[in-house]
Amino acid sequence: MQHLLDTLASGIHDAKNQLFIAETLVAASEAKHQIDLGEARYAIETAAERLSRTLAAYRLMRHGAHLSIVPAIISDLCAEVALSQQKHLATAGITLKVDCQVLDEWPLDRDLMTDMLNNAVQNAGRFARQNVALSAFCEDGGVVFRVDDDGPGFEQLPPQMSTGLLVAERLAQLHIRHERPGHLRLSNDSALGGARFELWIP
Amino acid sequence: MADYSKKRFLVIDDQLRAREALRAIAQTVGAFAVEFGASYPDAIYRIRNNVPDVILCDYMLGDGRSGQQLLEELRRFNLLPDETIFMMVTGEQSYEQVVSAVELVPDDYIIKPFSPDKLLLRLDRIVEKKNFFAEFYREKRRQEYAEALLVLQAKLNSEAGRAYRFEILRLTAETQMAHGQAKAAEATYRGILENYNFPWARAGIARSLQKQSRLTEARQEIDKVVANTPHYFDAFDLKASICMEQGEPEEAQKVLDAVARKTPRNYVRKRLLAEAASLSGDTETARATLADVIANDSMPGAVSAADRLALARNHVTANDPISAEKLLLTLRDSEIQNMDLSEQASYVSLLAICMPEKGKSRFYGLRPAMQAGELTSTAQLDAMRAALALADHKLADQQCEHLMSSADTKKLFGTMRTLYARHGRETDFRDLQRQVALKRIQHEQTATAS
Numbered sequence: 001m002q003h004l005l006d007t008l009a010s011g012i013h014d015a016k017n018q019l020f021i022a023e024t025l026v027a028a029s030e031a032k033h034q035i036d037l038g039e040a041r042y043a044i045e046t047a048a049e050r051l052s053r054t055l056a057a058y059r060l061m062r063h064g065a066h067l068s069i070v071p072a073i074i075s076d077l078c079a080e081v082a083l084s085q086q087k088h089l090a091t092a093g094i095t096l097k098v099d100c101q102v103l104d105e106w107p108l109d110r111d112l113m114t115d116m117l118n119n120a121v122q123n124a125g126r127f128a129r130q131n132v133a134l135s136a137f138c139e140d141g142g143v144v145f146r147v148d149d150d151g152p153g154f155e156q157l158p159p160q161m162s163t164g165l166l167v168a169e170r171l172a173q174l175h176i177r178h179e180r181p182g183h184l185r186l187s188n189d190s191a192l193g194g195a196r197f198e199l200w201i202p
Numbered sequence: 203m204a205d206y207s208k209k210r211f212l213v214i215d216d217q218l219r220a221r222e223a224l225r226a227i228a229q230t231v232g233a234f235a236v237e238f239g240a241s242y243p244d245a246i247y248r249i250r251n252n253v254p255d256v257i258l259c260d261y262m263l264g265d266g267r268s269g270q271q272l273l274e275e276l277r278r279f280n281l282l283p284d285e286t287i288f289m290m291v292t293g294e295q296s297y298e299q300v301v302s303a304v305e306l307v308p309d310d311y312i313i314k315p316f317s318p319d320k321l322l323l324r325l326d327r328i329v330e331k332k333n334f335f336a337e338f339y340r341e342k343r344r345q346e347y348a349e350a351l352l353v354l355q356a357k358l359n360s361e362a363g364r365a366y367r368f369e370i371l372r373l374t375a376e377t378q379m380a381h382g383q384a385k386a387a388e389a390t391y392r393g394i395l396e397n398y399n400f401p402w403a404r405a406g407i408a409r410s411l412q413k414q415s416r417l418t419e420a421r422q423e424i425d426k427v428v429a430n431t432p433h434y435f436d437a438f439d440l441k442a443s444i445c446m447e448q449g450e451p452e453e454a455q456k457v458l459d460a461v462a463r464k465t466p467r468n469y470v471r472k473r474l475l476a477e478a479a480s481l482s483g484d485t486e487t488a489r490a491t492l493a494d495v496i497a498n499d500s501m502p503g504a505v506s507a508a509d510r511l512a513l514a515r516n517h518v519t520a521n522d523p524i525s526a527e528k529l530l531l532t533l534r535d536s537e538i539q540n541m542d543l544s545e546q547a548s549y550v551s552l553l554a555i556c557m558p559e560k561g562k563s564r565f566y567g568l569r570p571a572m573q574a575g576e577l578t579s580t581a582q583l584d585a586m587r588a589a590l591a592l593a594d595h596k597l598a599d600q601q602c603e604h605l606m607s608s609a610d611t612k613k614l615f616g617t618m619r620t621l622y623a624r625h626g627r628e629t630d631f632r633d634l635q636r637q638v639a640l641k642r643i644q645h646e647q648t649a650t651a652s
Contacts, residue, residue, distance in 0.1 A: 009296065016293040017220065020315035024223035027318050031230050041317055048315050068302035069398065071368035076327055083319055103364045107398040111298050111313065177398060 005059070012051045019048045042088045046122075053115055057167045060112075060174065067109040067174050074102035074136050074143060077110065081117045081134060089125045094132055096121065101137040108175060108201055113145070116171055119164050120147045120197045127151030131192050139200065142182065147197040153188035154195050168199060177202035203322065204329040206232040209255035212248060214239035214272070215291075216264035224258050224291065230318035231325065242267040243500055249281055250502070256325065259308075261292035266467045274306055275501060278470065284339040287328050303434035305372075305402045334366060338373065347381035368394065375406050384413035401431040408440055415609060417448050428457075435461050439474055449612035451481035462491075469499040476512065481617060485520040492516060507537050511548045514556075515584065523556035530556070544581035547572050551581075551588035562592065569597060577601075579610040583617065590625045599634060606638040 023044045026037050059065055078100045086096045117134065124132045128149040135146045159165070165184070172182035185198040211233045213224040218240075225236045237254065239245030242263050249257070259269040269290050276282040290297065290311035301307050309328045312321060332339075334357070341350035351374060357363040358370045371394050378387035388410035394403040404427045411420035421444050427437040438461040445454035455478040462468070462475050472495050479488035492513040496505050510529055517526035530553055538549060550568050553561030565588055572585050582601045589598035602622070605614055622631035 009294070013293040016314050020293070021219055021223045023315040023317065024226050027230050028226045045315055045317065052313075068298040069400070070298070070302050071398075073327075073365050075365075076323075080320065080323065083317075083323055103361075105365055105367050105369070107368070107400070109298070109302075 005055075008055055008058070012055055015051055016048050019044050038087050039091060042084075045084065049115060049118065053119065053167070056112055056115065057163060060167055060170045065170075065174060067112065067171075069107045069175075070110055071105040072108050072110040072113070074104075074106055075100040077114055077117070078134060078136055080114055081121055084118055085121045085125065089121075089132065092125065094125050094128050094130060096125075097131065097133045099133065099135040101135070102143055106143050106201070107177070108143075109171070112171055113201075116164075116168050116199070117145060117147070120145075120168065123164065124149035124151070124195065124197065127194065128192075133192060142177075142180075142200050142202045145199045145201070148190035148192045149194040150190070150192035151194040153190070153193075154186060157186070157188065159186055168197075172199050172201065175201045204326055206256070206325065207234050209233060209235075210252070211236040211256045211258065212239055212245070212254035213237070213258050214245040214263070214269070215260040216241055216262075217260075220260060224260075227316075227318050227321055228256075228258060231322045241265070242272060245272060246275070246281070246501060249276060253281070253283060253286055255285075256287045256289070258289050258291055261290055261294055261297050261311075269308075270300060270304070271465070271468060273308055274470075277306055279501065279503070284335070284342070285332060287325065287332070289324065289328070299433055303401045303431045304436060305405065306436075331366065331369075334362065335369075335373070342377065345380075347377050350377050351381070368397070368400075372402070372406075375403075375410075379406075379410060379413065384410045388414070401427050401434055401437065405434070405437050405440055408444065412440075412444050412447065417444055420444050421448065435465060435468075435471070439471055442474055442478055446478055446481060447610070447613050449615055451478050451613075451616070454478035455482050455484065455487070459487075467498075469495045469501075469504065473509070473512075476516070480512075480516055480519070481613065483616075483620070485516050488516045489513065489520060507533060507541055507545055507549075511545065511552065511584075514552050515548070518552055518555050518587070526552060526556040543571060543575050544578040547575075547577055547581040548584040551584035554588045555591045558592070565592070569594075573597065573600065577604075579605060579608055579614060582608075583614055586618070587621055590621055590627070593625075595630075599630070602631070602634055603638055606635065607642070 023041050026040050026044070029035070030037050078098050082096060082098045089096050121132060121134055124147050128151045131150045133148045137144055161169070165186070169184040172184045175182040180202040182199065182201040185200065187196045188194070190196040211228045213221050213228065213236060215221045215224060221238050221240070225238070228236050233256070237248060239248050242265065245259070259272060261269045263269060263272065273288060282288060288308045290308040291314060292311055293314040297311055301311060309331070310324050312324055338350055338353045338357070341353055354370050354374045354377065358367065358374070363370055371390055375387045375390040375394070378390060388407055391403045391406035391410060394400060395407070404423055408420045408424035408427065411423060421441070424437060424441045424444060427434060428441050431437065438457050442454035442458045445451070445457065455475065458471060458475040458478055462471050465471060472491050476488045476491040476495070479485070479491065492509060496509055496513060499505050510533060514526040514529045517523070517529065530549065533549070538546065541549060547568060550561065550564045554565035555561070577585065582605050586598050586601035586605070589595070589601065602618055605611065605618060619631055622628060
């Protein structure tokens with residue numbers, strides 16, 4: 001099993017290297033010709049993210065999966081998600097607002113959390129009419145990451161769990177601190193009137 | 203946004219296209235001067251000659267080398283000022299596992315592919331952090347550890363410090379260790395663990411316990427780290443070093459042997475392996491490993507007189523005086539003159555064993571200094587070894603007594619006993635052991651009474 005995982009990881013690594021070269025060439029052309037090819041770069045980055053996410057999902061859903069916990073600055077993490085998604089959402093007429101109230105460094109799996117939030121914002125953007133909001137705040141000794149949208153909300157509650165949501169739930173549960181695991185909350189309580197995605201991390 | 207136009211960038215990658223891609227992206231964020239490091243030695247050469255402001259280093263450097271290894275080597279030789287930005291670039295998601303475990307981390311890492319905007323965001327954050335810690339870096343460089351600790355305490359209590367609280371605590375513990383405050387460092391690391399069970403913090407506890415000679419507790423802590431984070435290789439080194447101090451060199455060798463196979467170009471680890479092998483009596487492994495170190499550790503200045511002395515010592519132990527003699531004669535006069543007293547003591551001792559006619563006079567020339575001076579345990583052991591070979595019982599017993607009373611007793615006990623046995627002096631050794639034990643008991647009784 002580990003051998004198969006290593007083979008997959010190696011293939012994805014090579015593919016991402018090529019995507020990096022492609023994105024760099026696009027960025028160089030933008031600078032040279034003073035044009036905006038942001039959507040082309042977004043497509044390249046999204047393709048790379050999907051590859052990584054597939055591998056991460058496979059790893060996380062296995063028995064004995066473990067995270068790589070590092071101290072992370074929550075506002076930096078939110079800023080990075082905004083950087084990745086804001087421009088793209090704007091092309092569809094959707095505004096992404098970010099509000100981070102967490103000042104302390106927090107131990108979490110920075111890369112997987114960033115990827116999972118990117119995914120949550122992308123999904124919200126797919127259903128939103130005009131607005132998506134990403135916020136982070138402290139609650140009950142943990143941090144809550146919340147994504148609200150102004151779309152129609154979940155058709156049913158609890159909703160059908162897609163792979164993305166299953167991975168988010170698993171990721172939350174794998175964050176354990178002082179014997180308290182994280183959890184995922186899905187509702188139609190969005191302050192914007194649509195769906196709400198919330199992840200509580202201890 | 204920081205101004206990168208005046209910063210000197212160094213892009214390190216063994217693949218030409220990837221280097222060019224990284225340069226292009228660095229130029230997009232405003233970099234003007236971008237140099238290339240095409241290989242591991244090339245990168246070291248460039249950094250030694252002119253330290254860049256920003257290093258973008260690929261994780262996979264080819265030829266069995268990694269960017270992490272380069273980072274560790276640069277820190278080991280003090281070639282990387284704290285102000286220099288070191289950013290690891292990787293396509294491997296698994297690099298985060300490395301970063302989450304190890305103590306020596308880059309300023310940040312970024313996973314390919316990434317946009318110039320993302321690189322800029324990450325670089326700006328690092329600049330912000332470097333500015334935050336600038337005062338601490340200055341005190342640390344001056345080795346004003348007490349001042350450095352005061353700076354960190356103030357930062358910990360500040361509002362801005364909330365974003366870096368783990369980093370501040372980590373630097374506090376490291377500075378306490380450097381300042382000789384192992385107990386305080388242990389408390390700091392325990393404070394970090396109360397917040398989260400970081401493997402590097404637990405390893406820090408083990409290191410601080412080792413420094414306090416609380417070896418059993420240190421071993422328990424490091425065993426937990428090794429069991430839970432198998433990719434944290436430095437933890438294995440620490441475990442091996444604790445095992446050696448506990449007088450278990452065979453276990454140390456076993457631990458190091460497994461890790462050294464996974465990191466064949468890590469010569470610091472190989473030196474440790476050679477030491478463990480030597481202590482456990484596996485002279486052949488010690489000789490082969492040290493020969494590999496001397497032949498292949500390409501970092502300029504990395505192979506020292508101490509390495510040659512260690513190999514010569516193992517030649518002597520393997521009863522191969524000709525190889526030892528050949529090696530000792532490669533040491534130039536200037537190198538010998540630049541040795542400290544301990545190394546000189548080792549040199550004359552080994553020389554006296556493998557070529558007595560030439561070496562004896564130099565050995566006796568240094569004998570008074572050896573008797574009076576503060577030698578390292580290795581040098582004391584060499585002096586004892588030579589004294590036994592030359593039937594200088596007084597000096598041999600004096601050095602043996604020193605060693606038996608030192609913190610390295612457990613580590614070197616087996617070797618000392620073997621050497622005495624080789625010269626038919628097992629009984630004398632046991633007598634010495636008894637005398638030292640009696641003195642210790644008397645000392646303890648006096649201390650209790652007063």
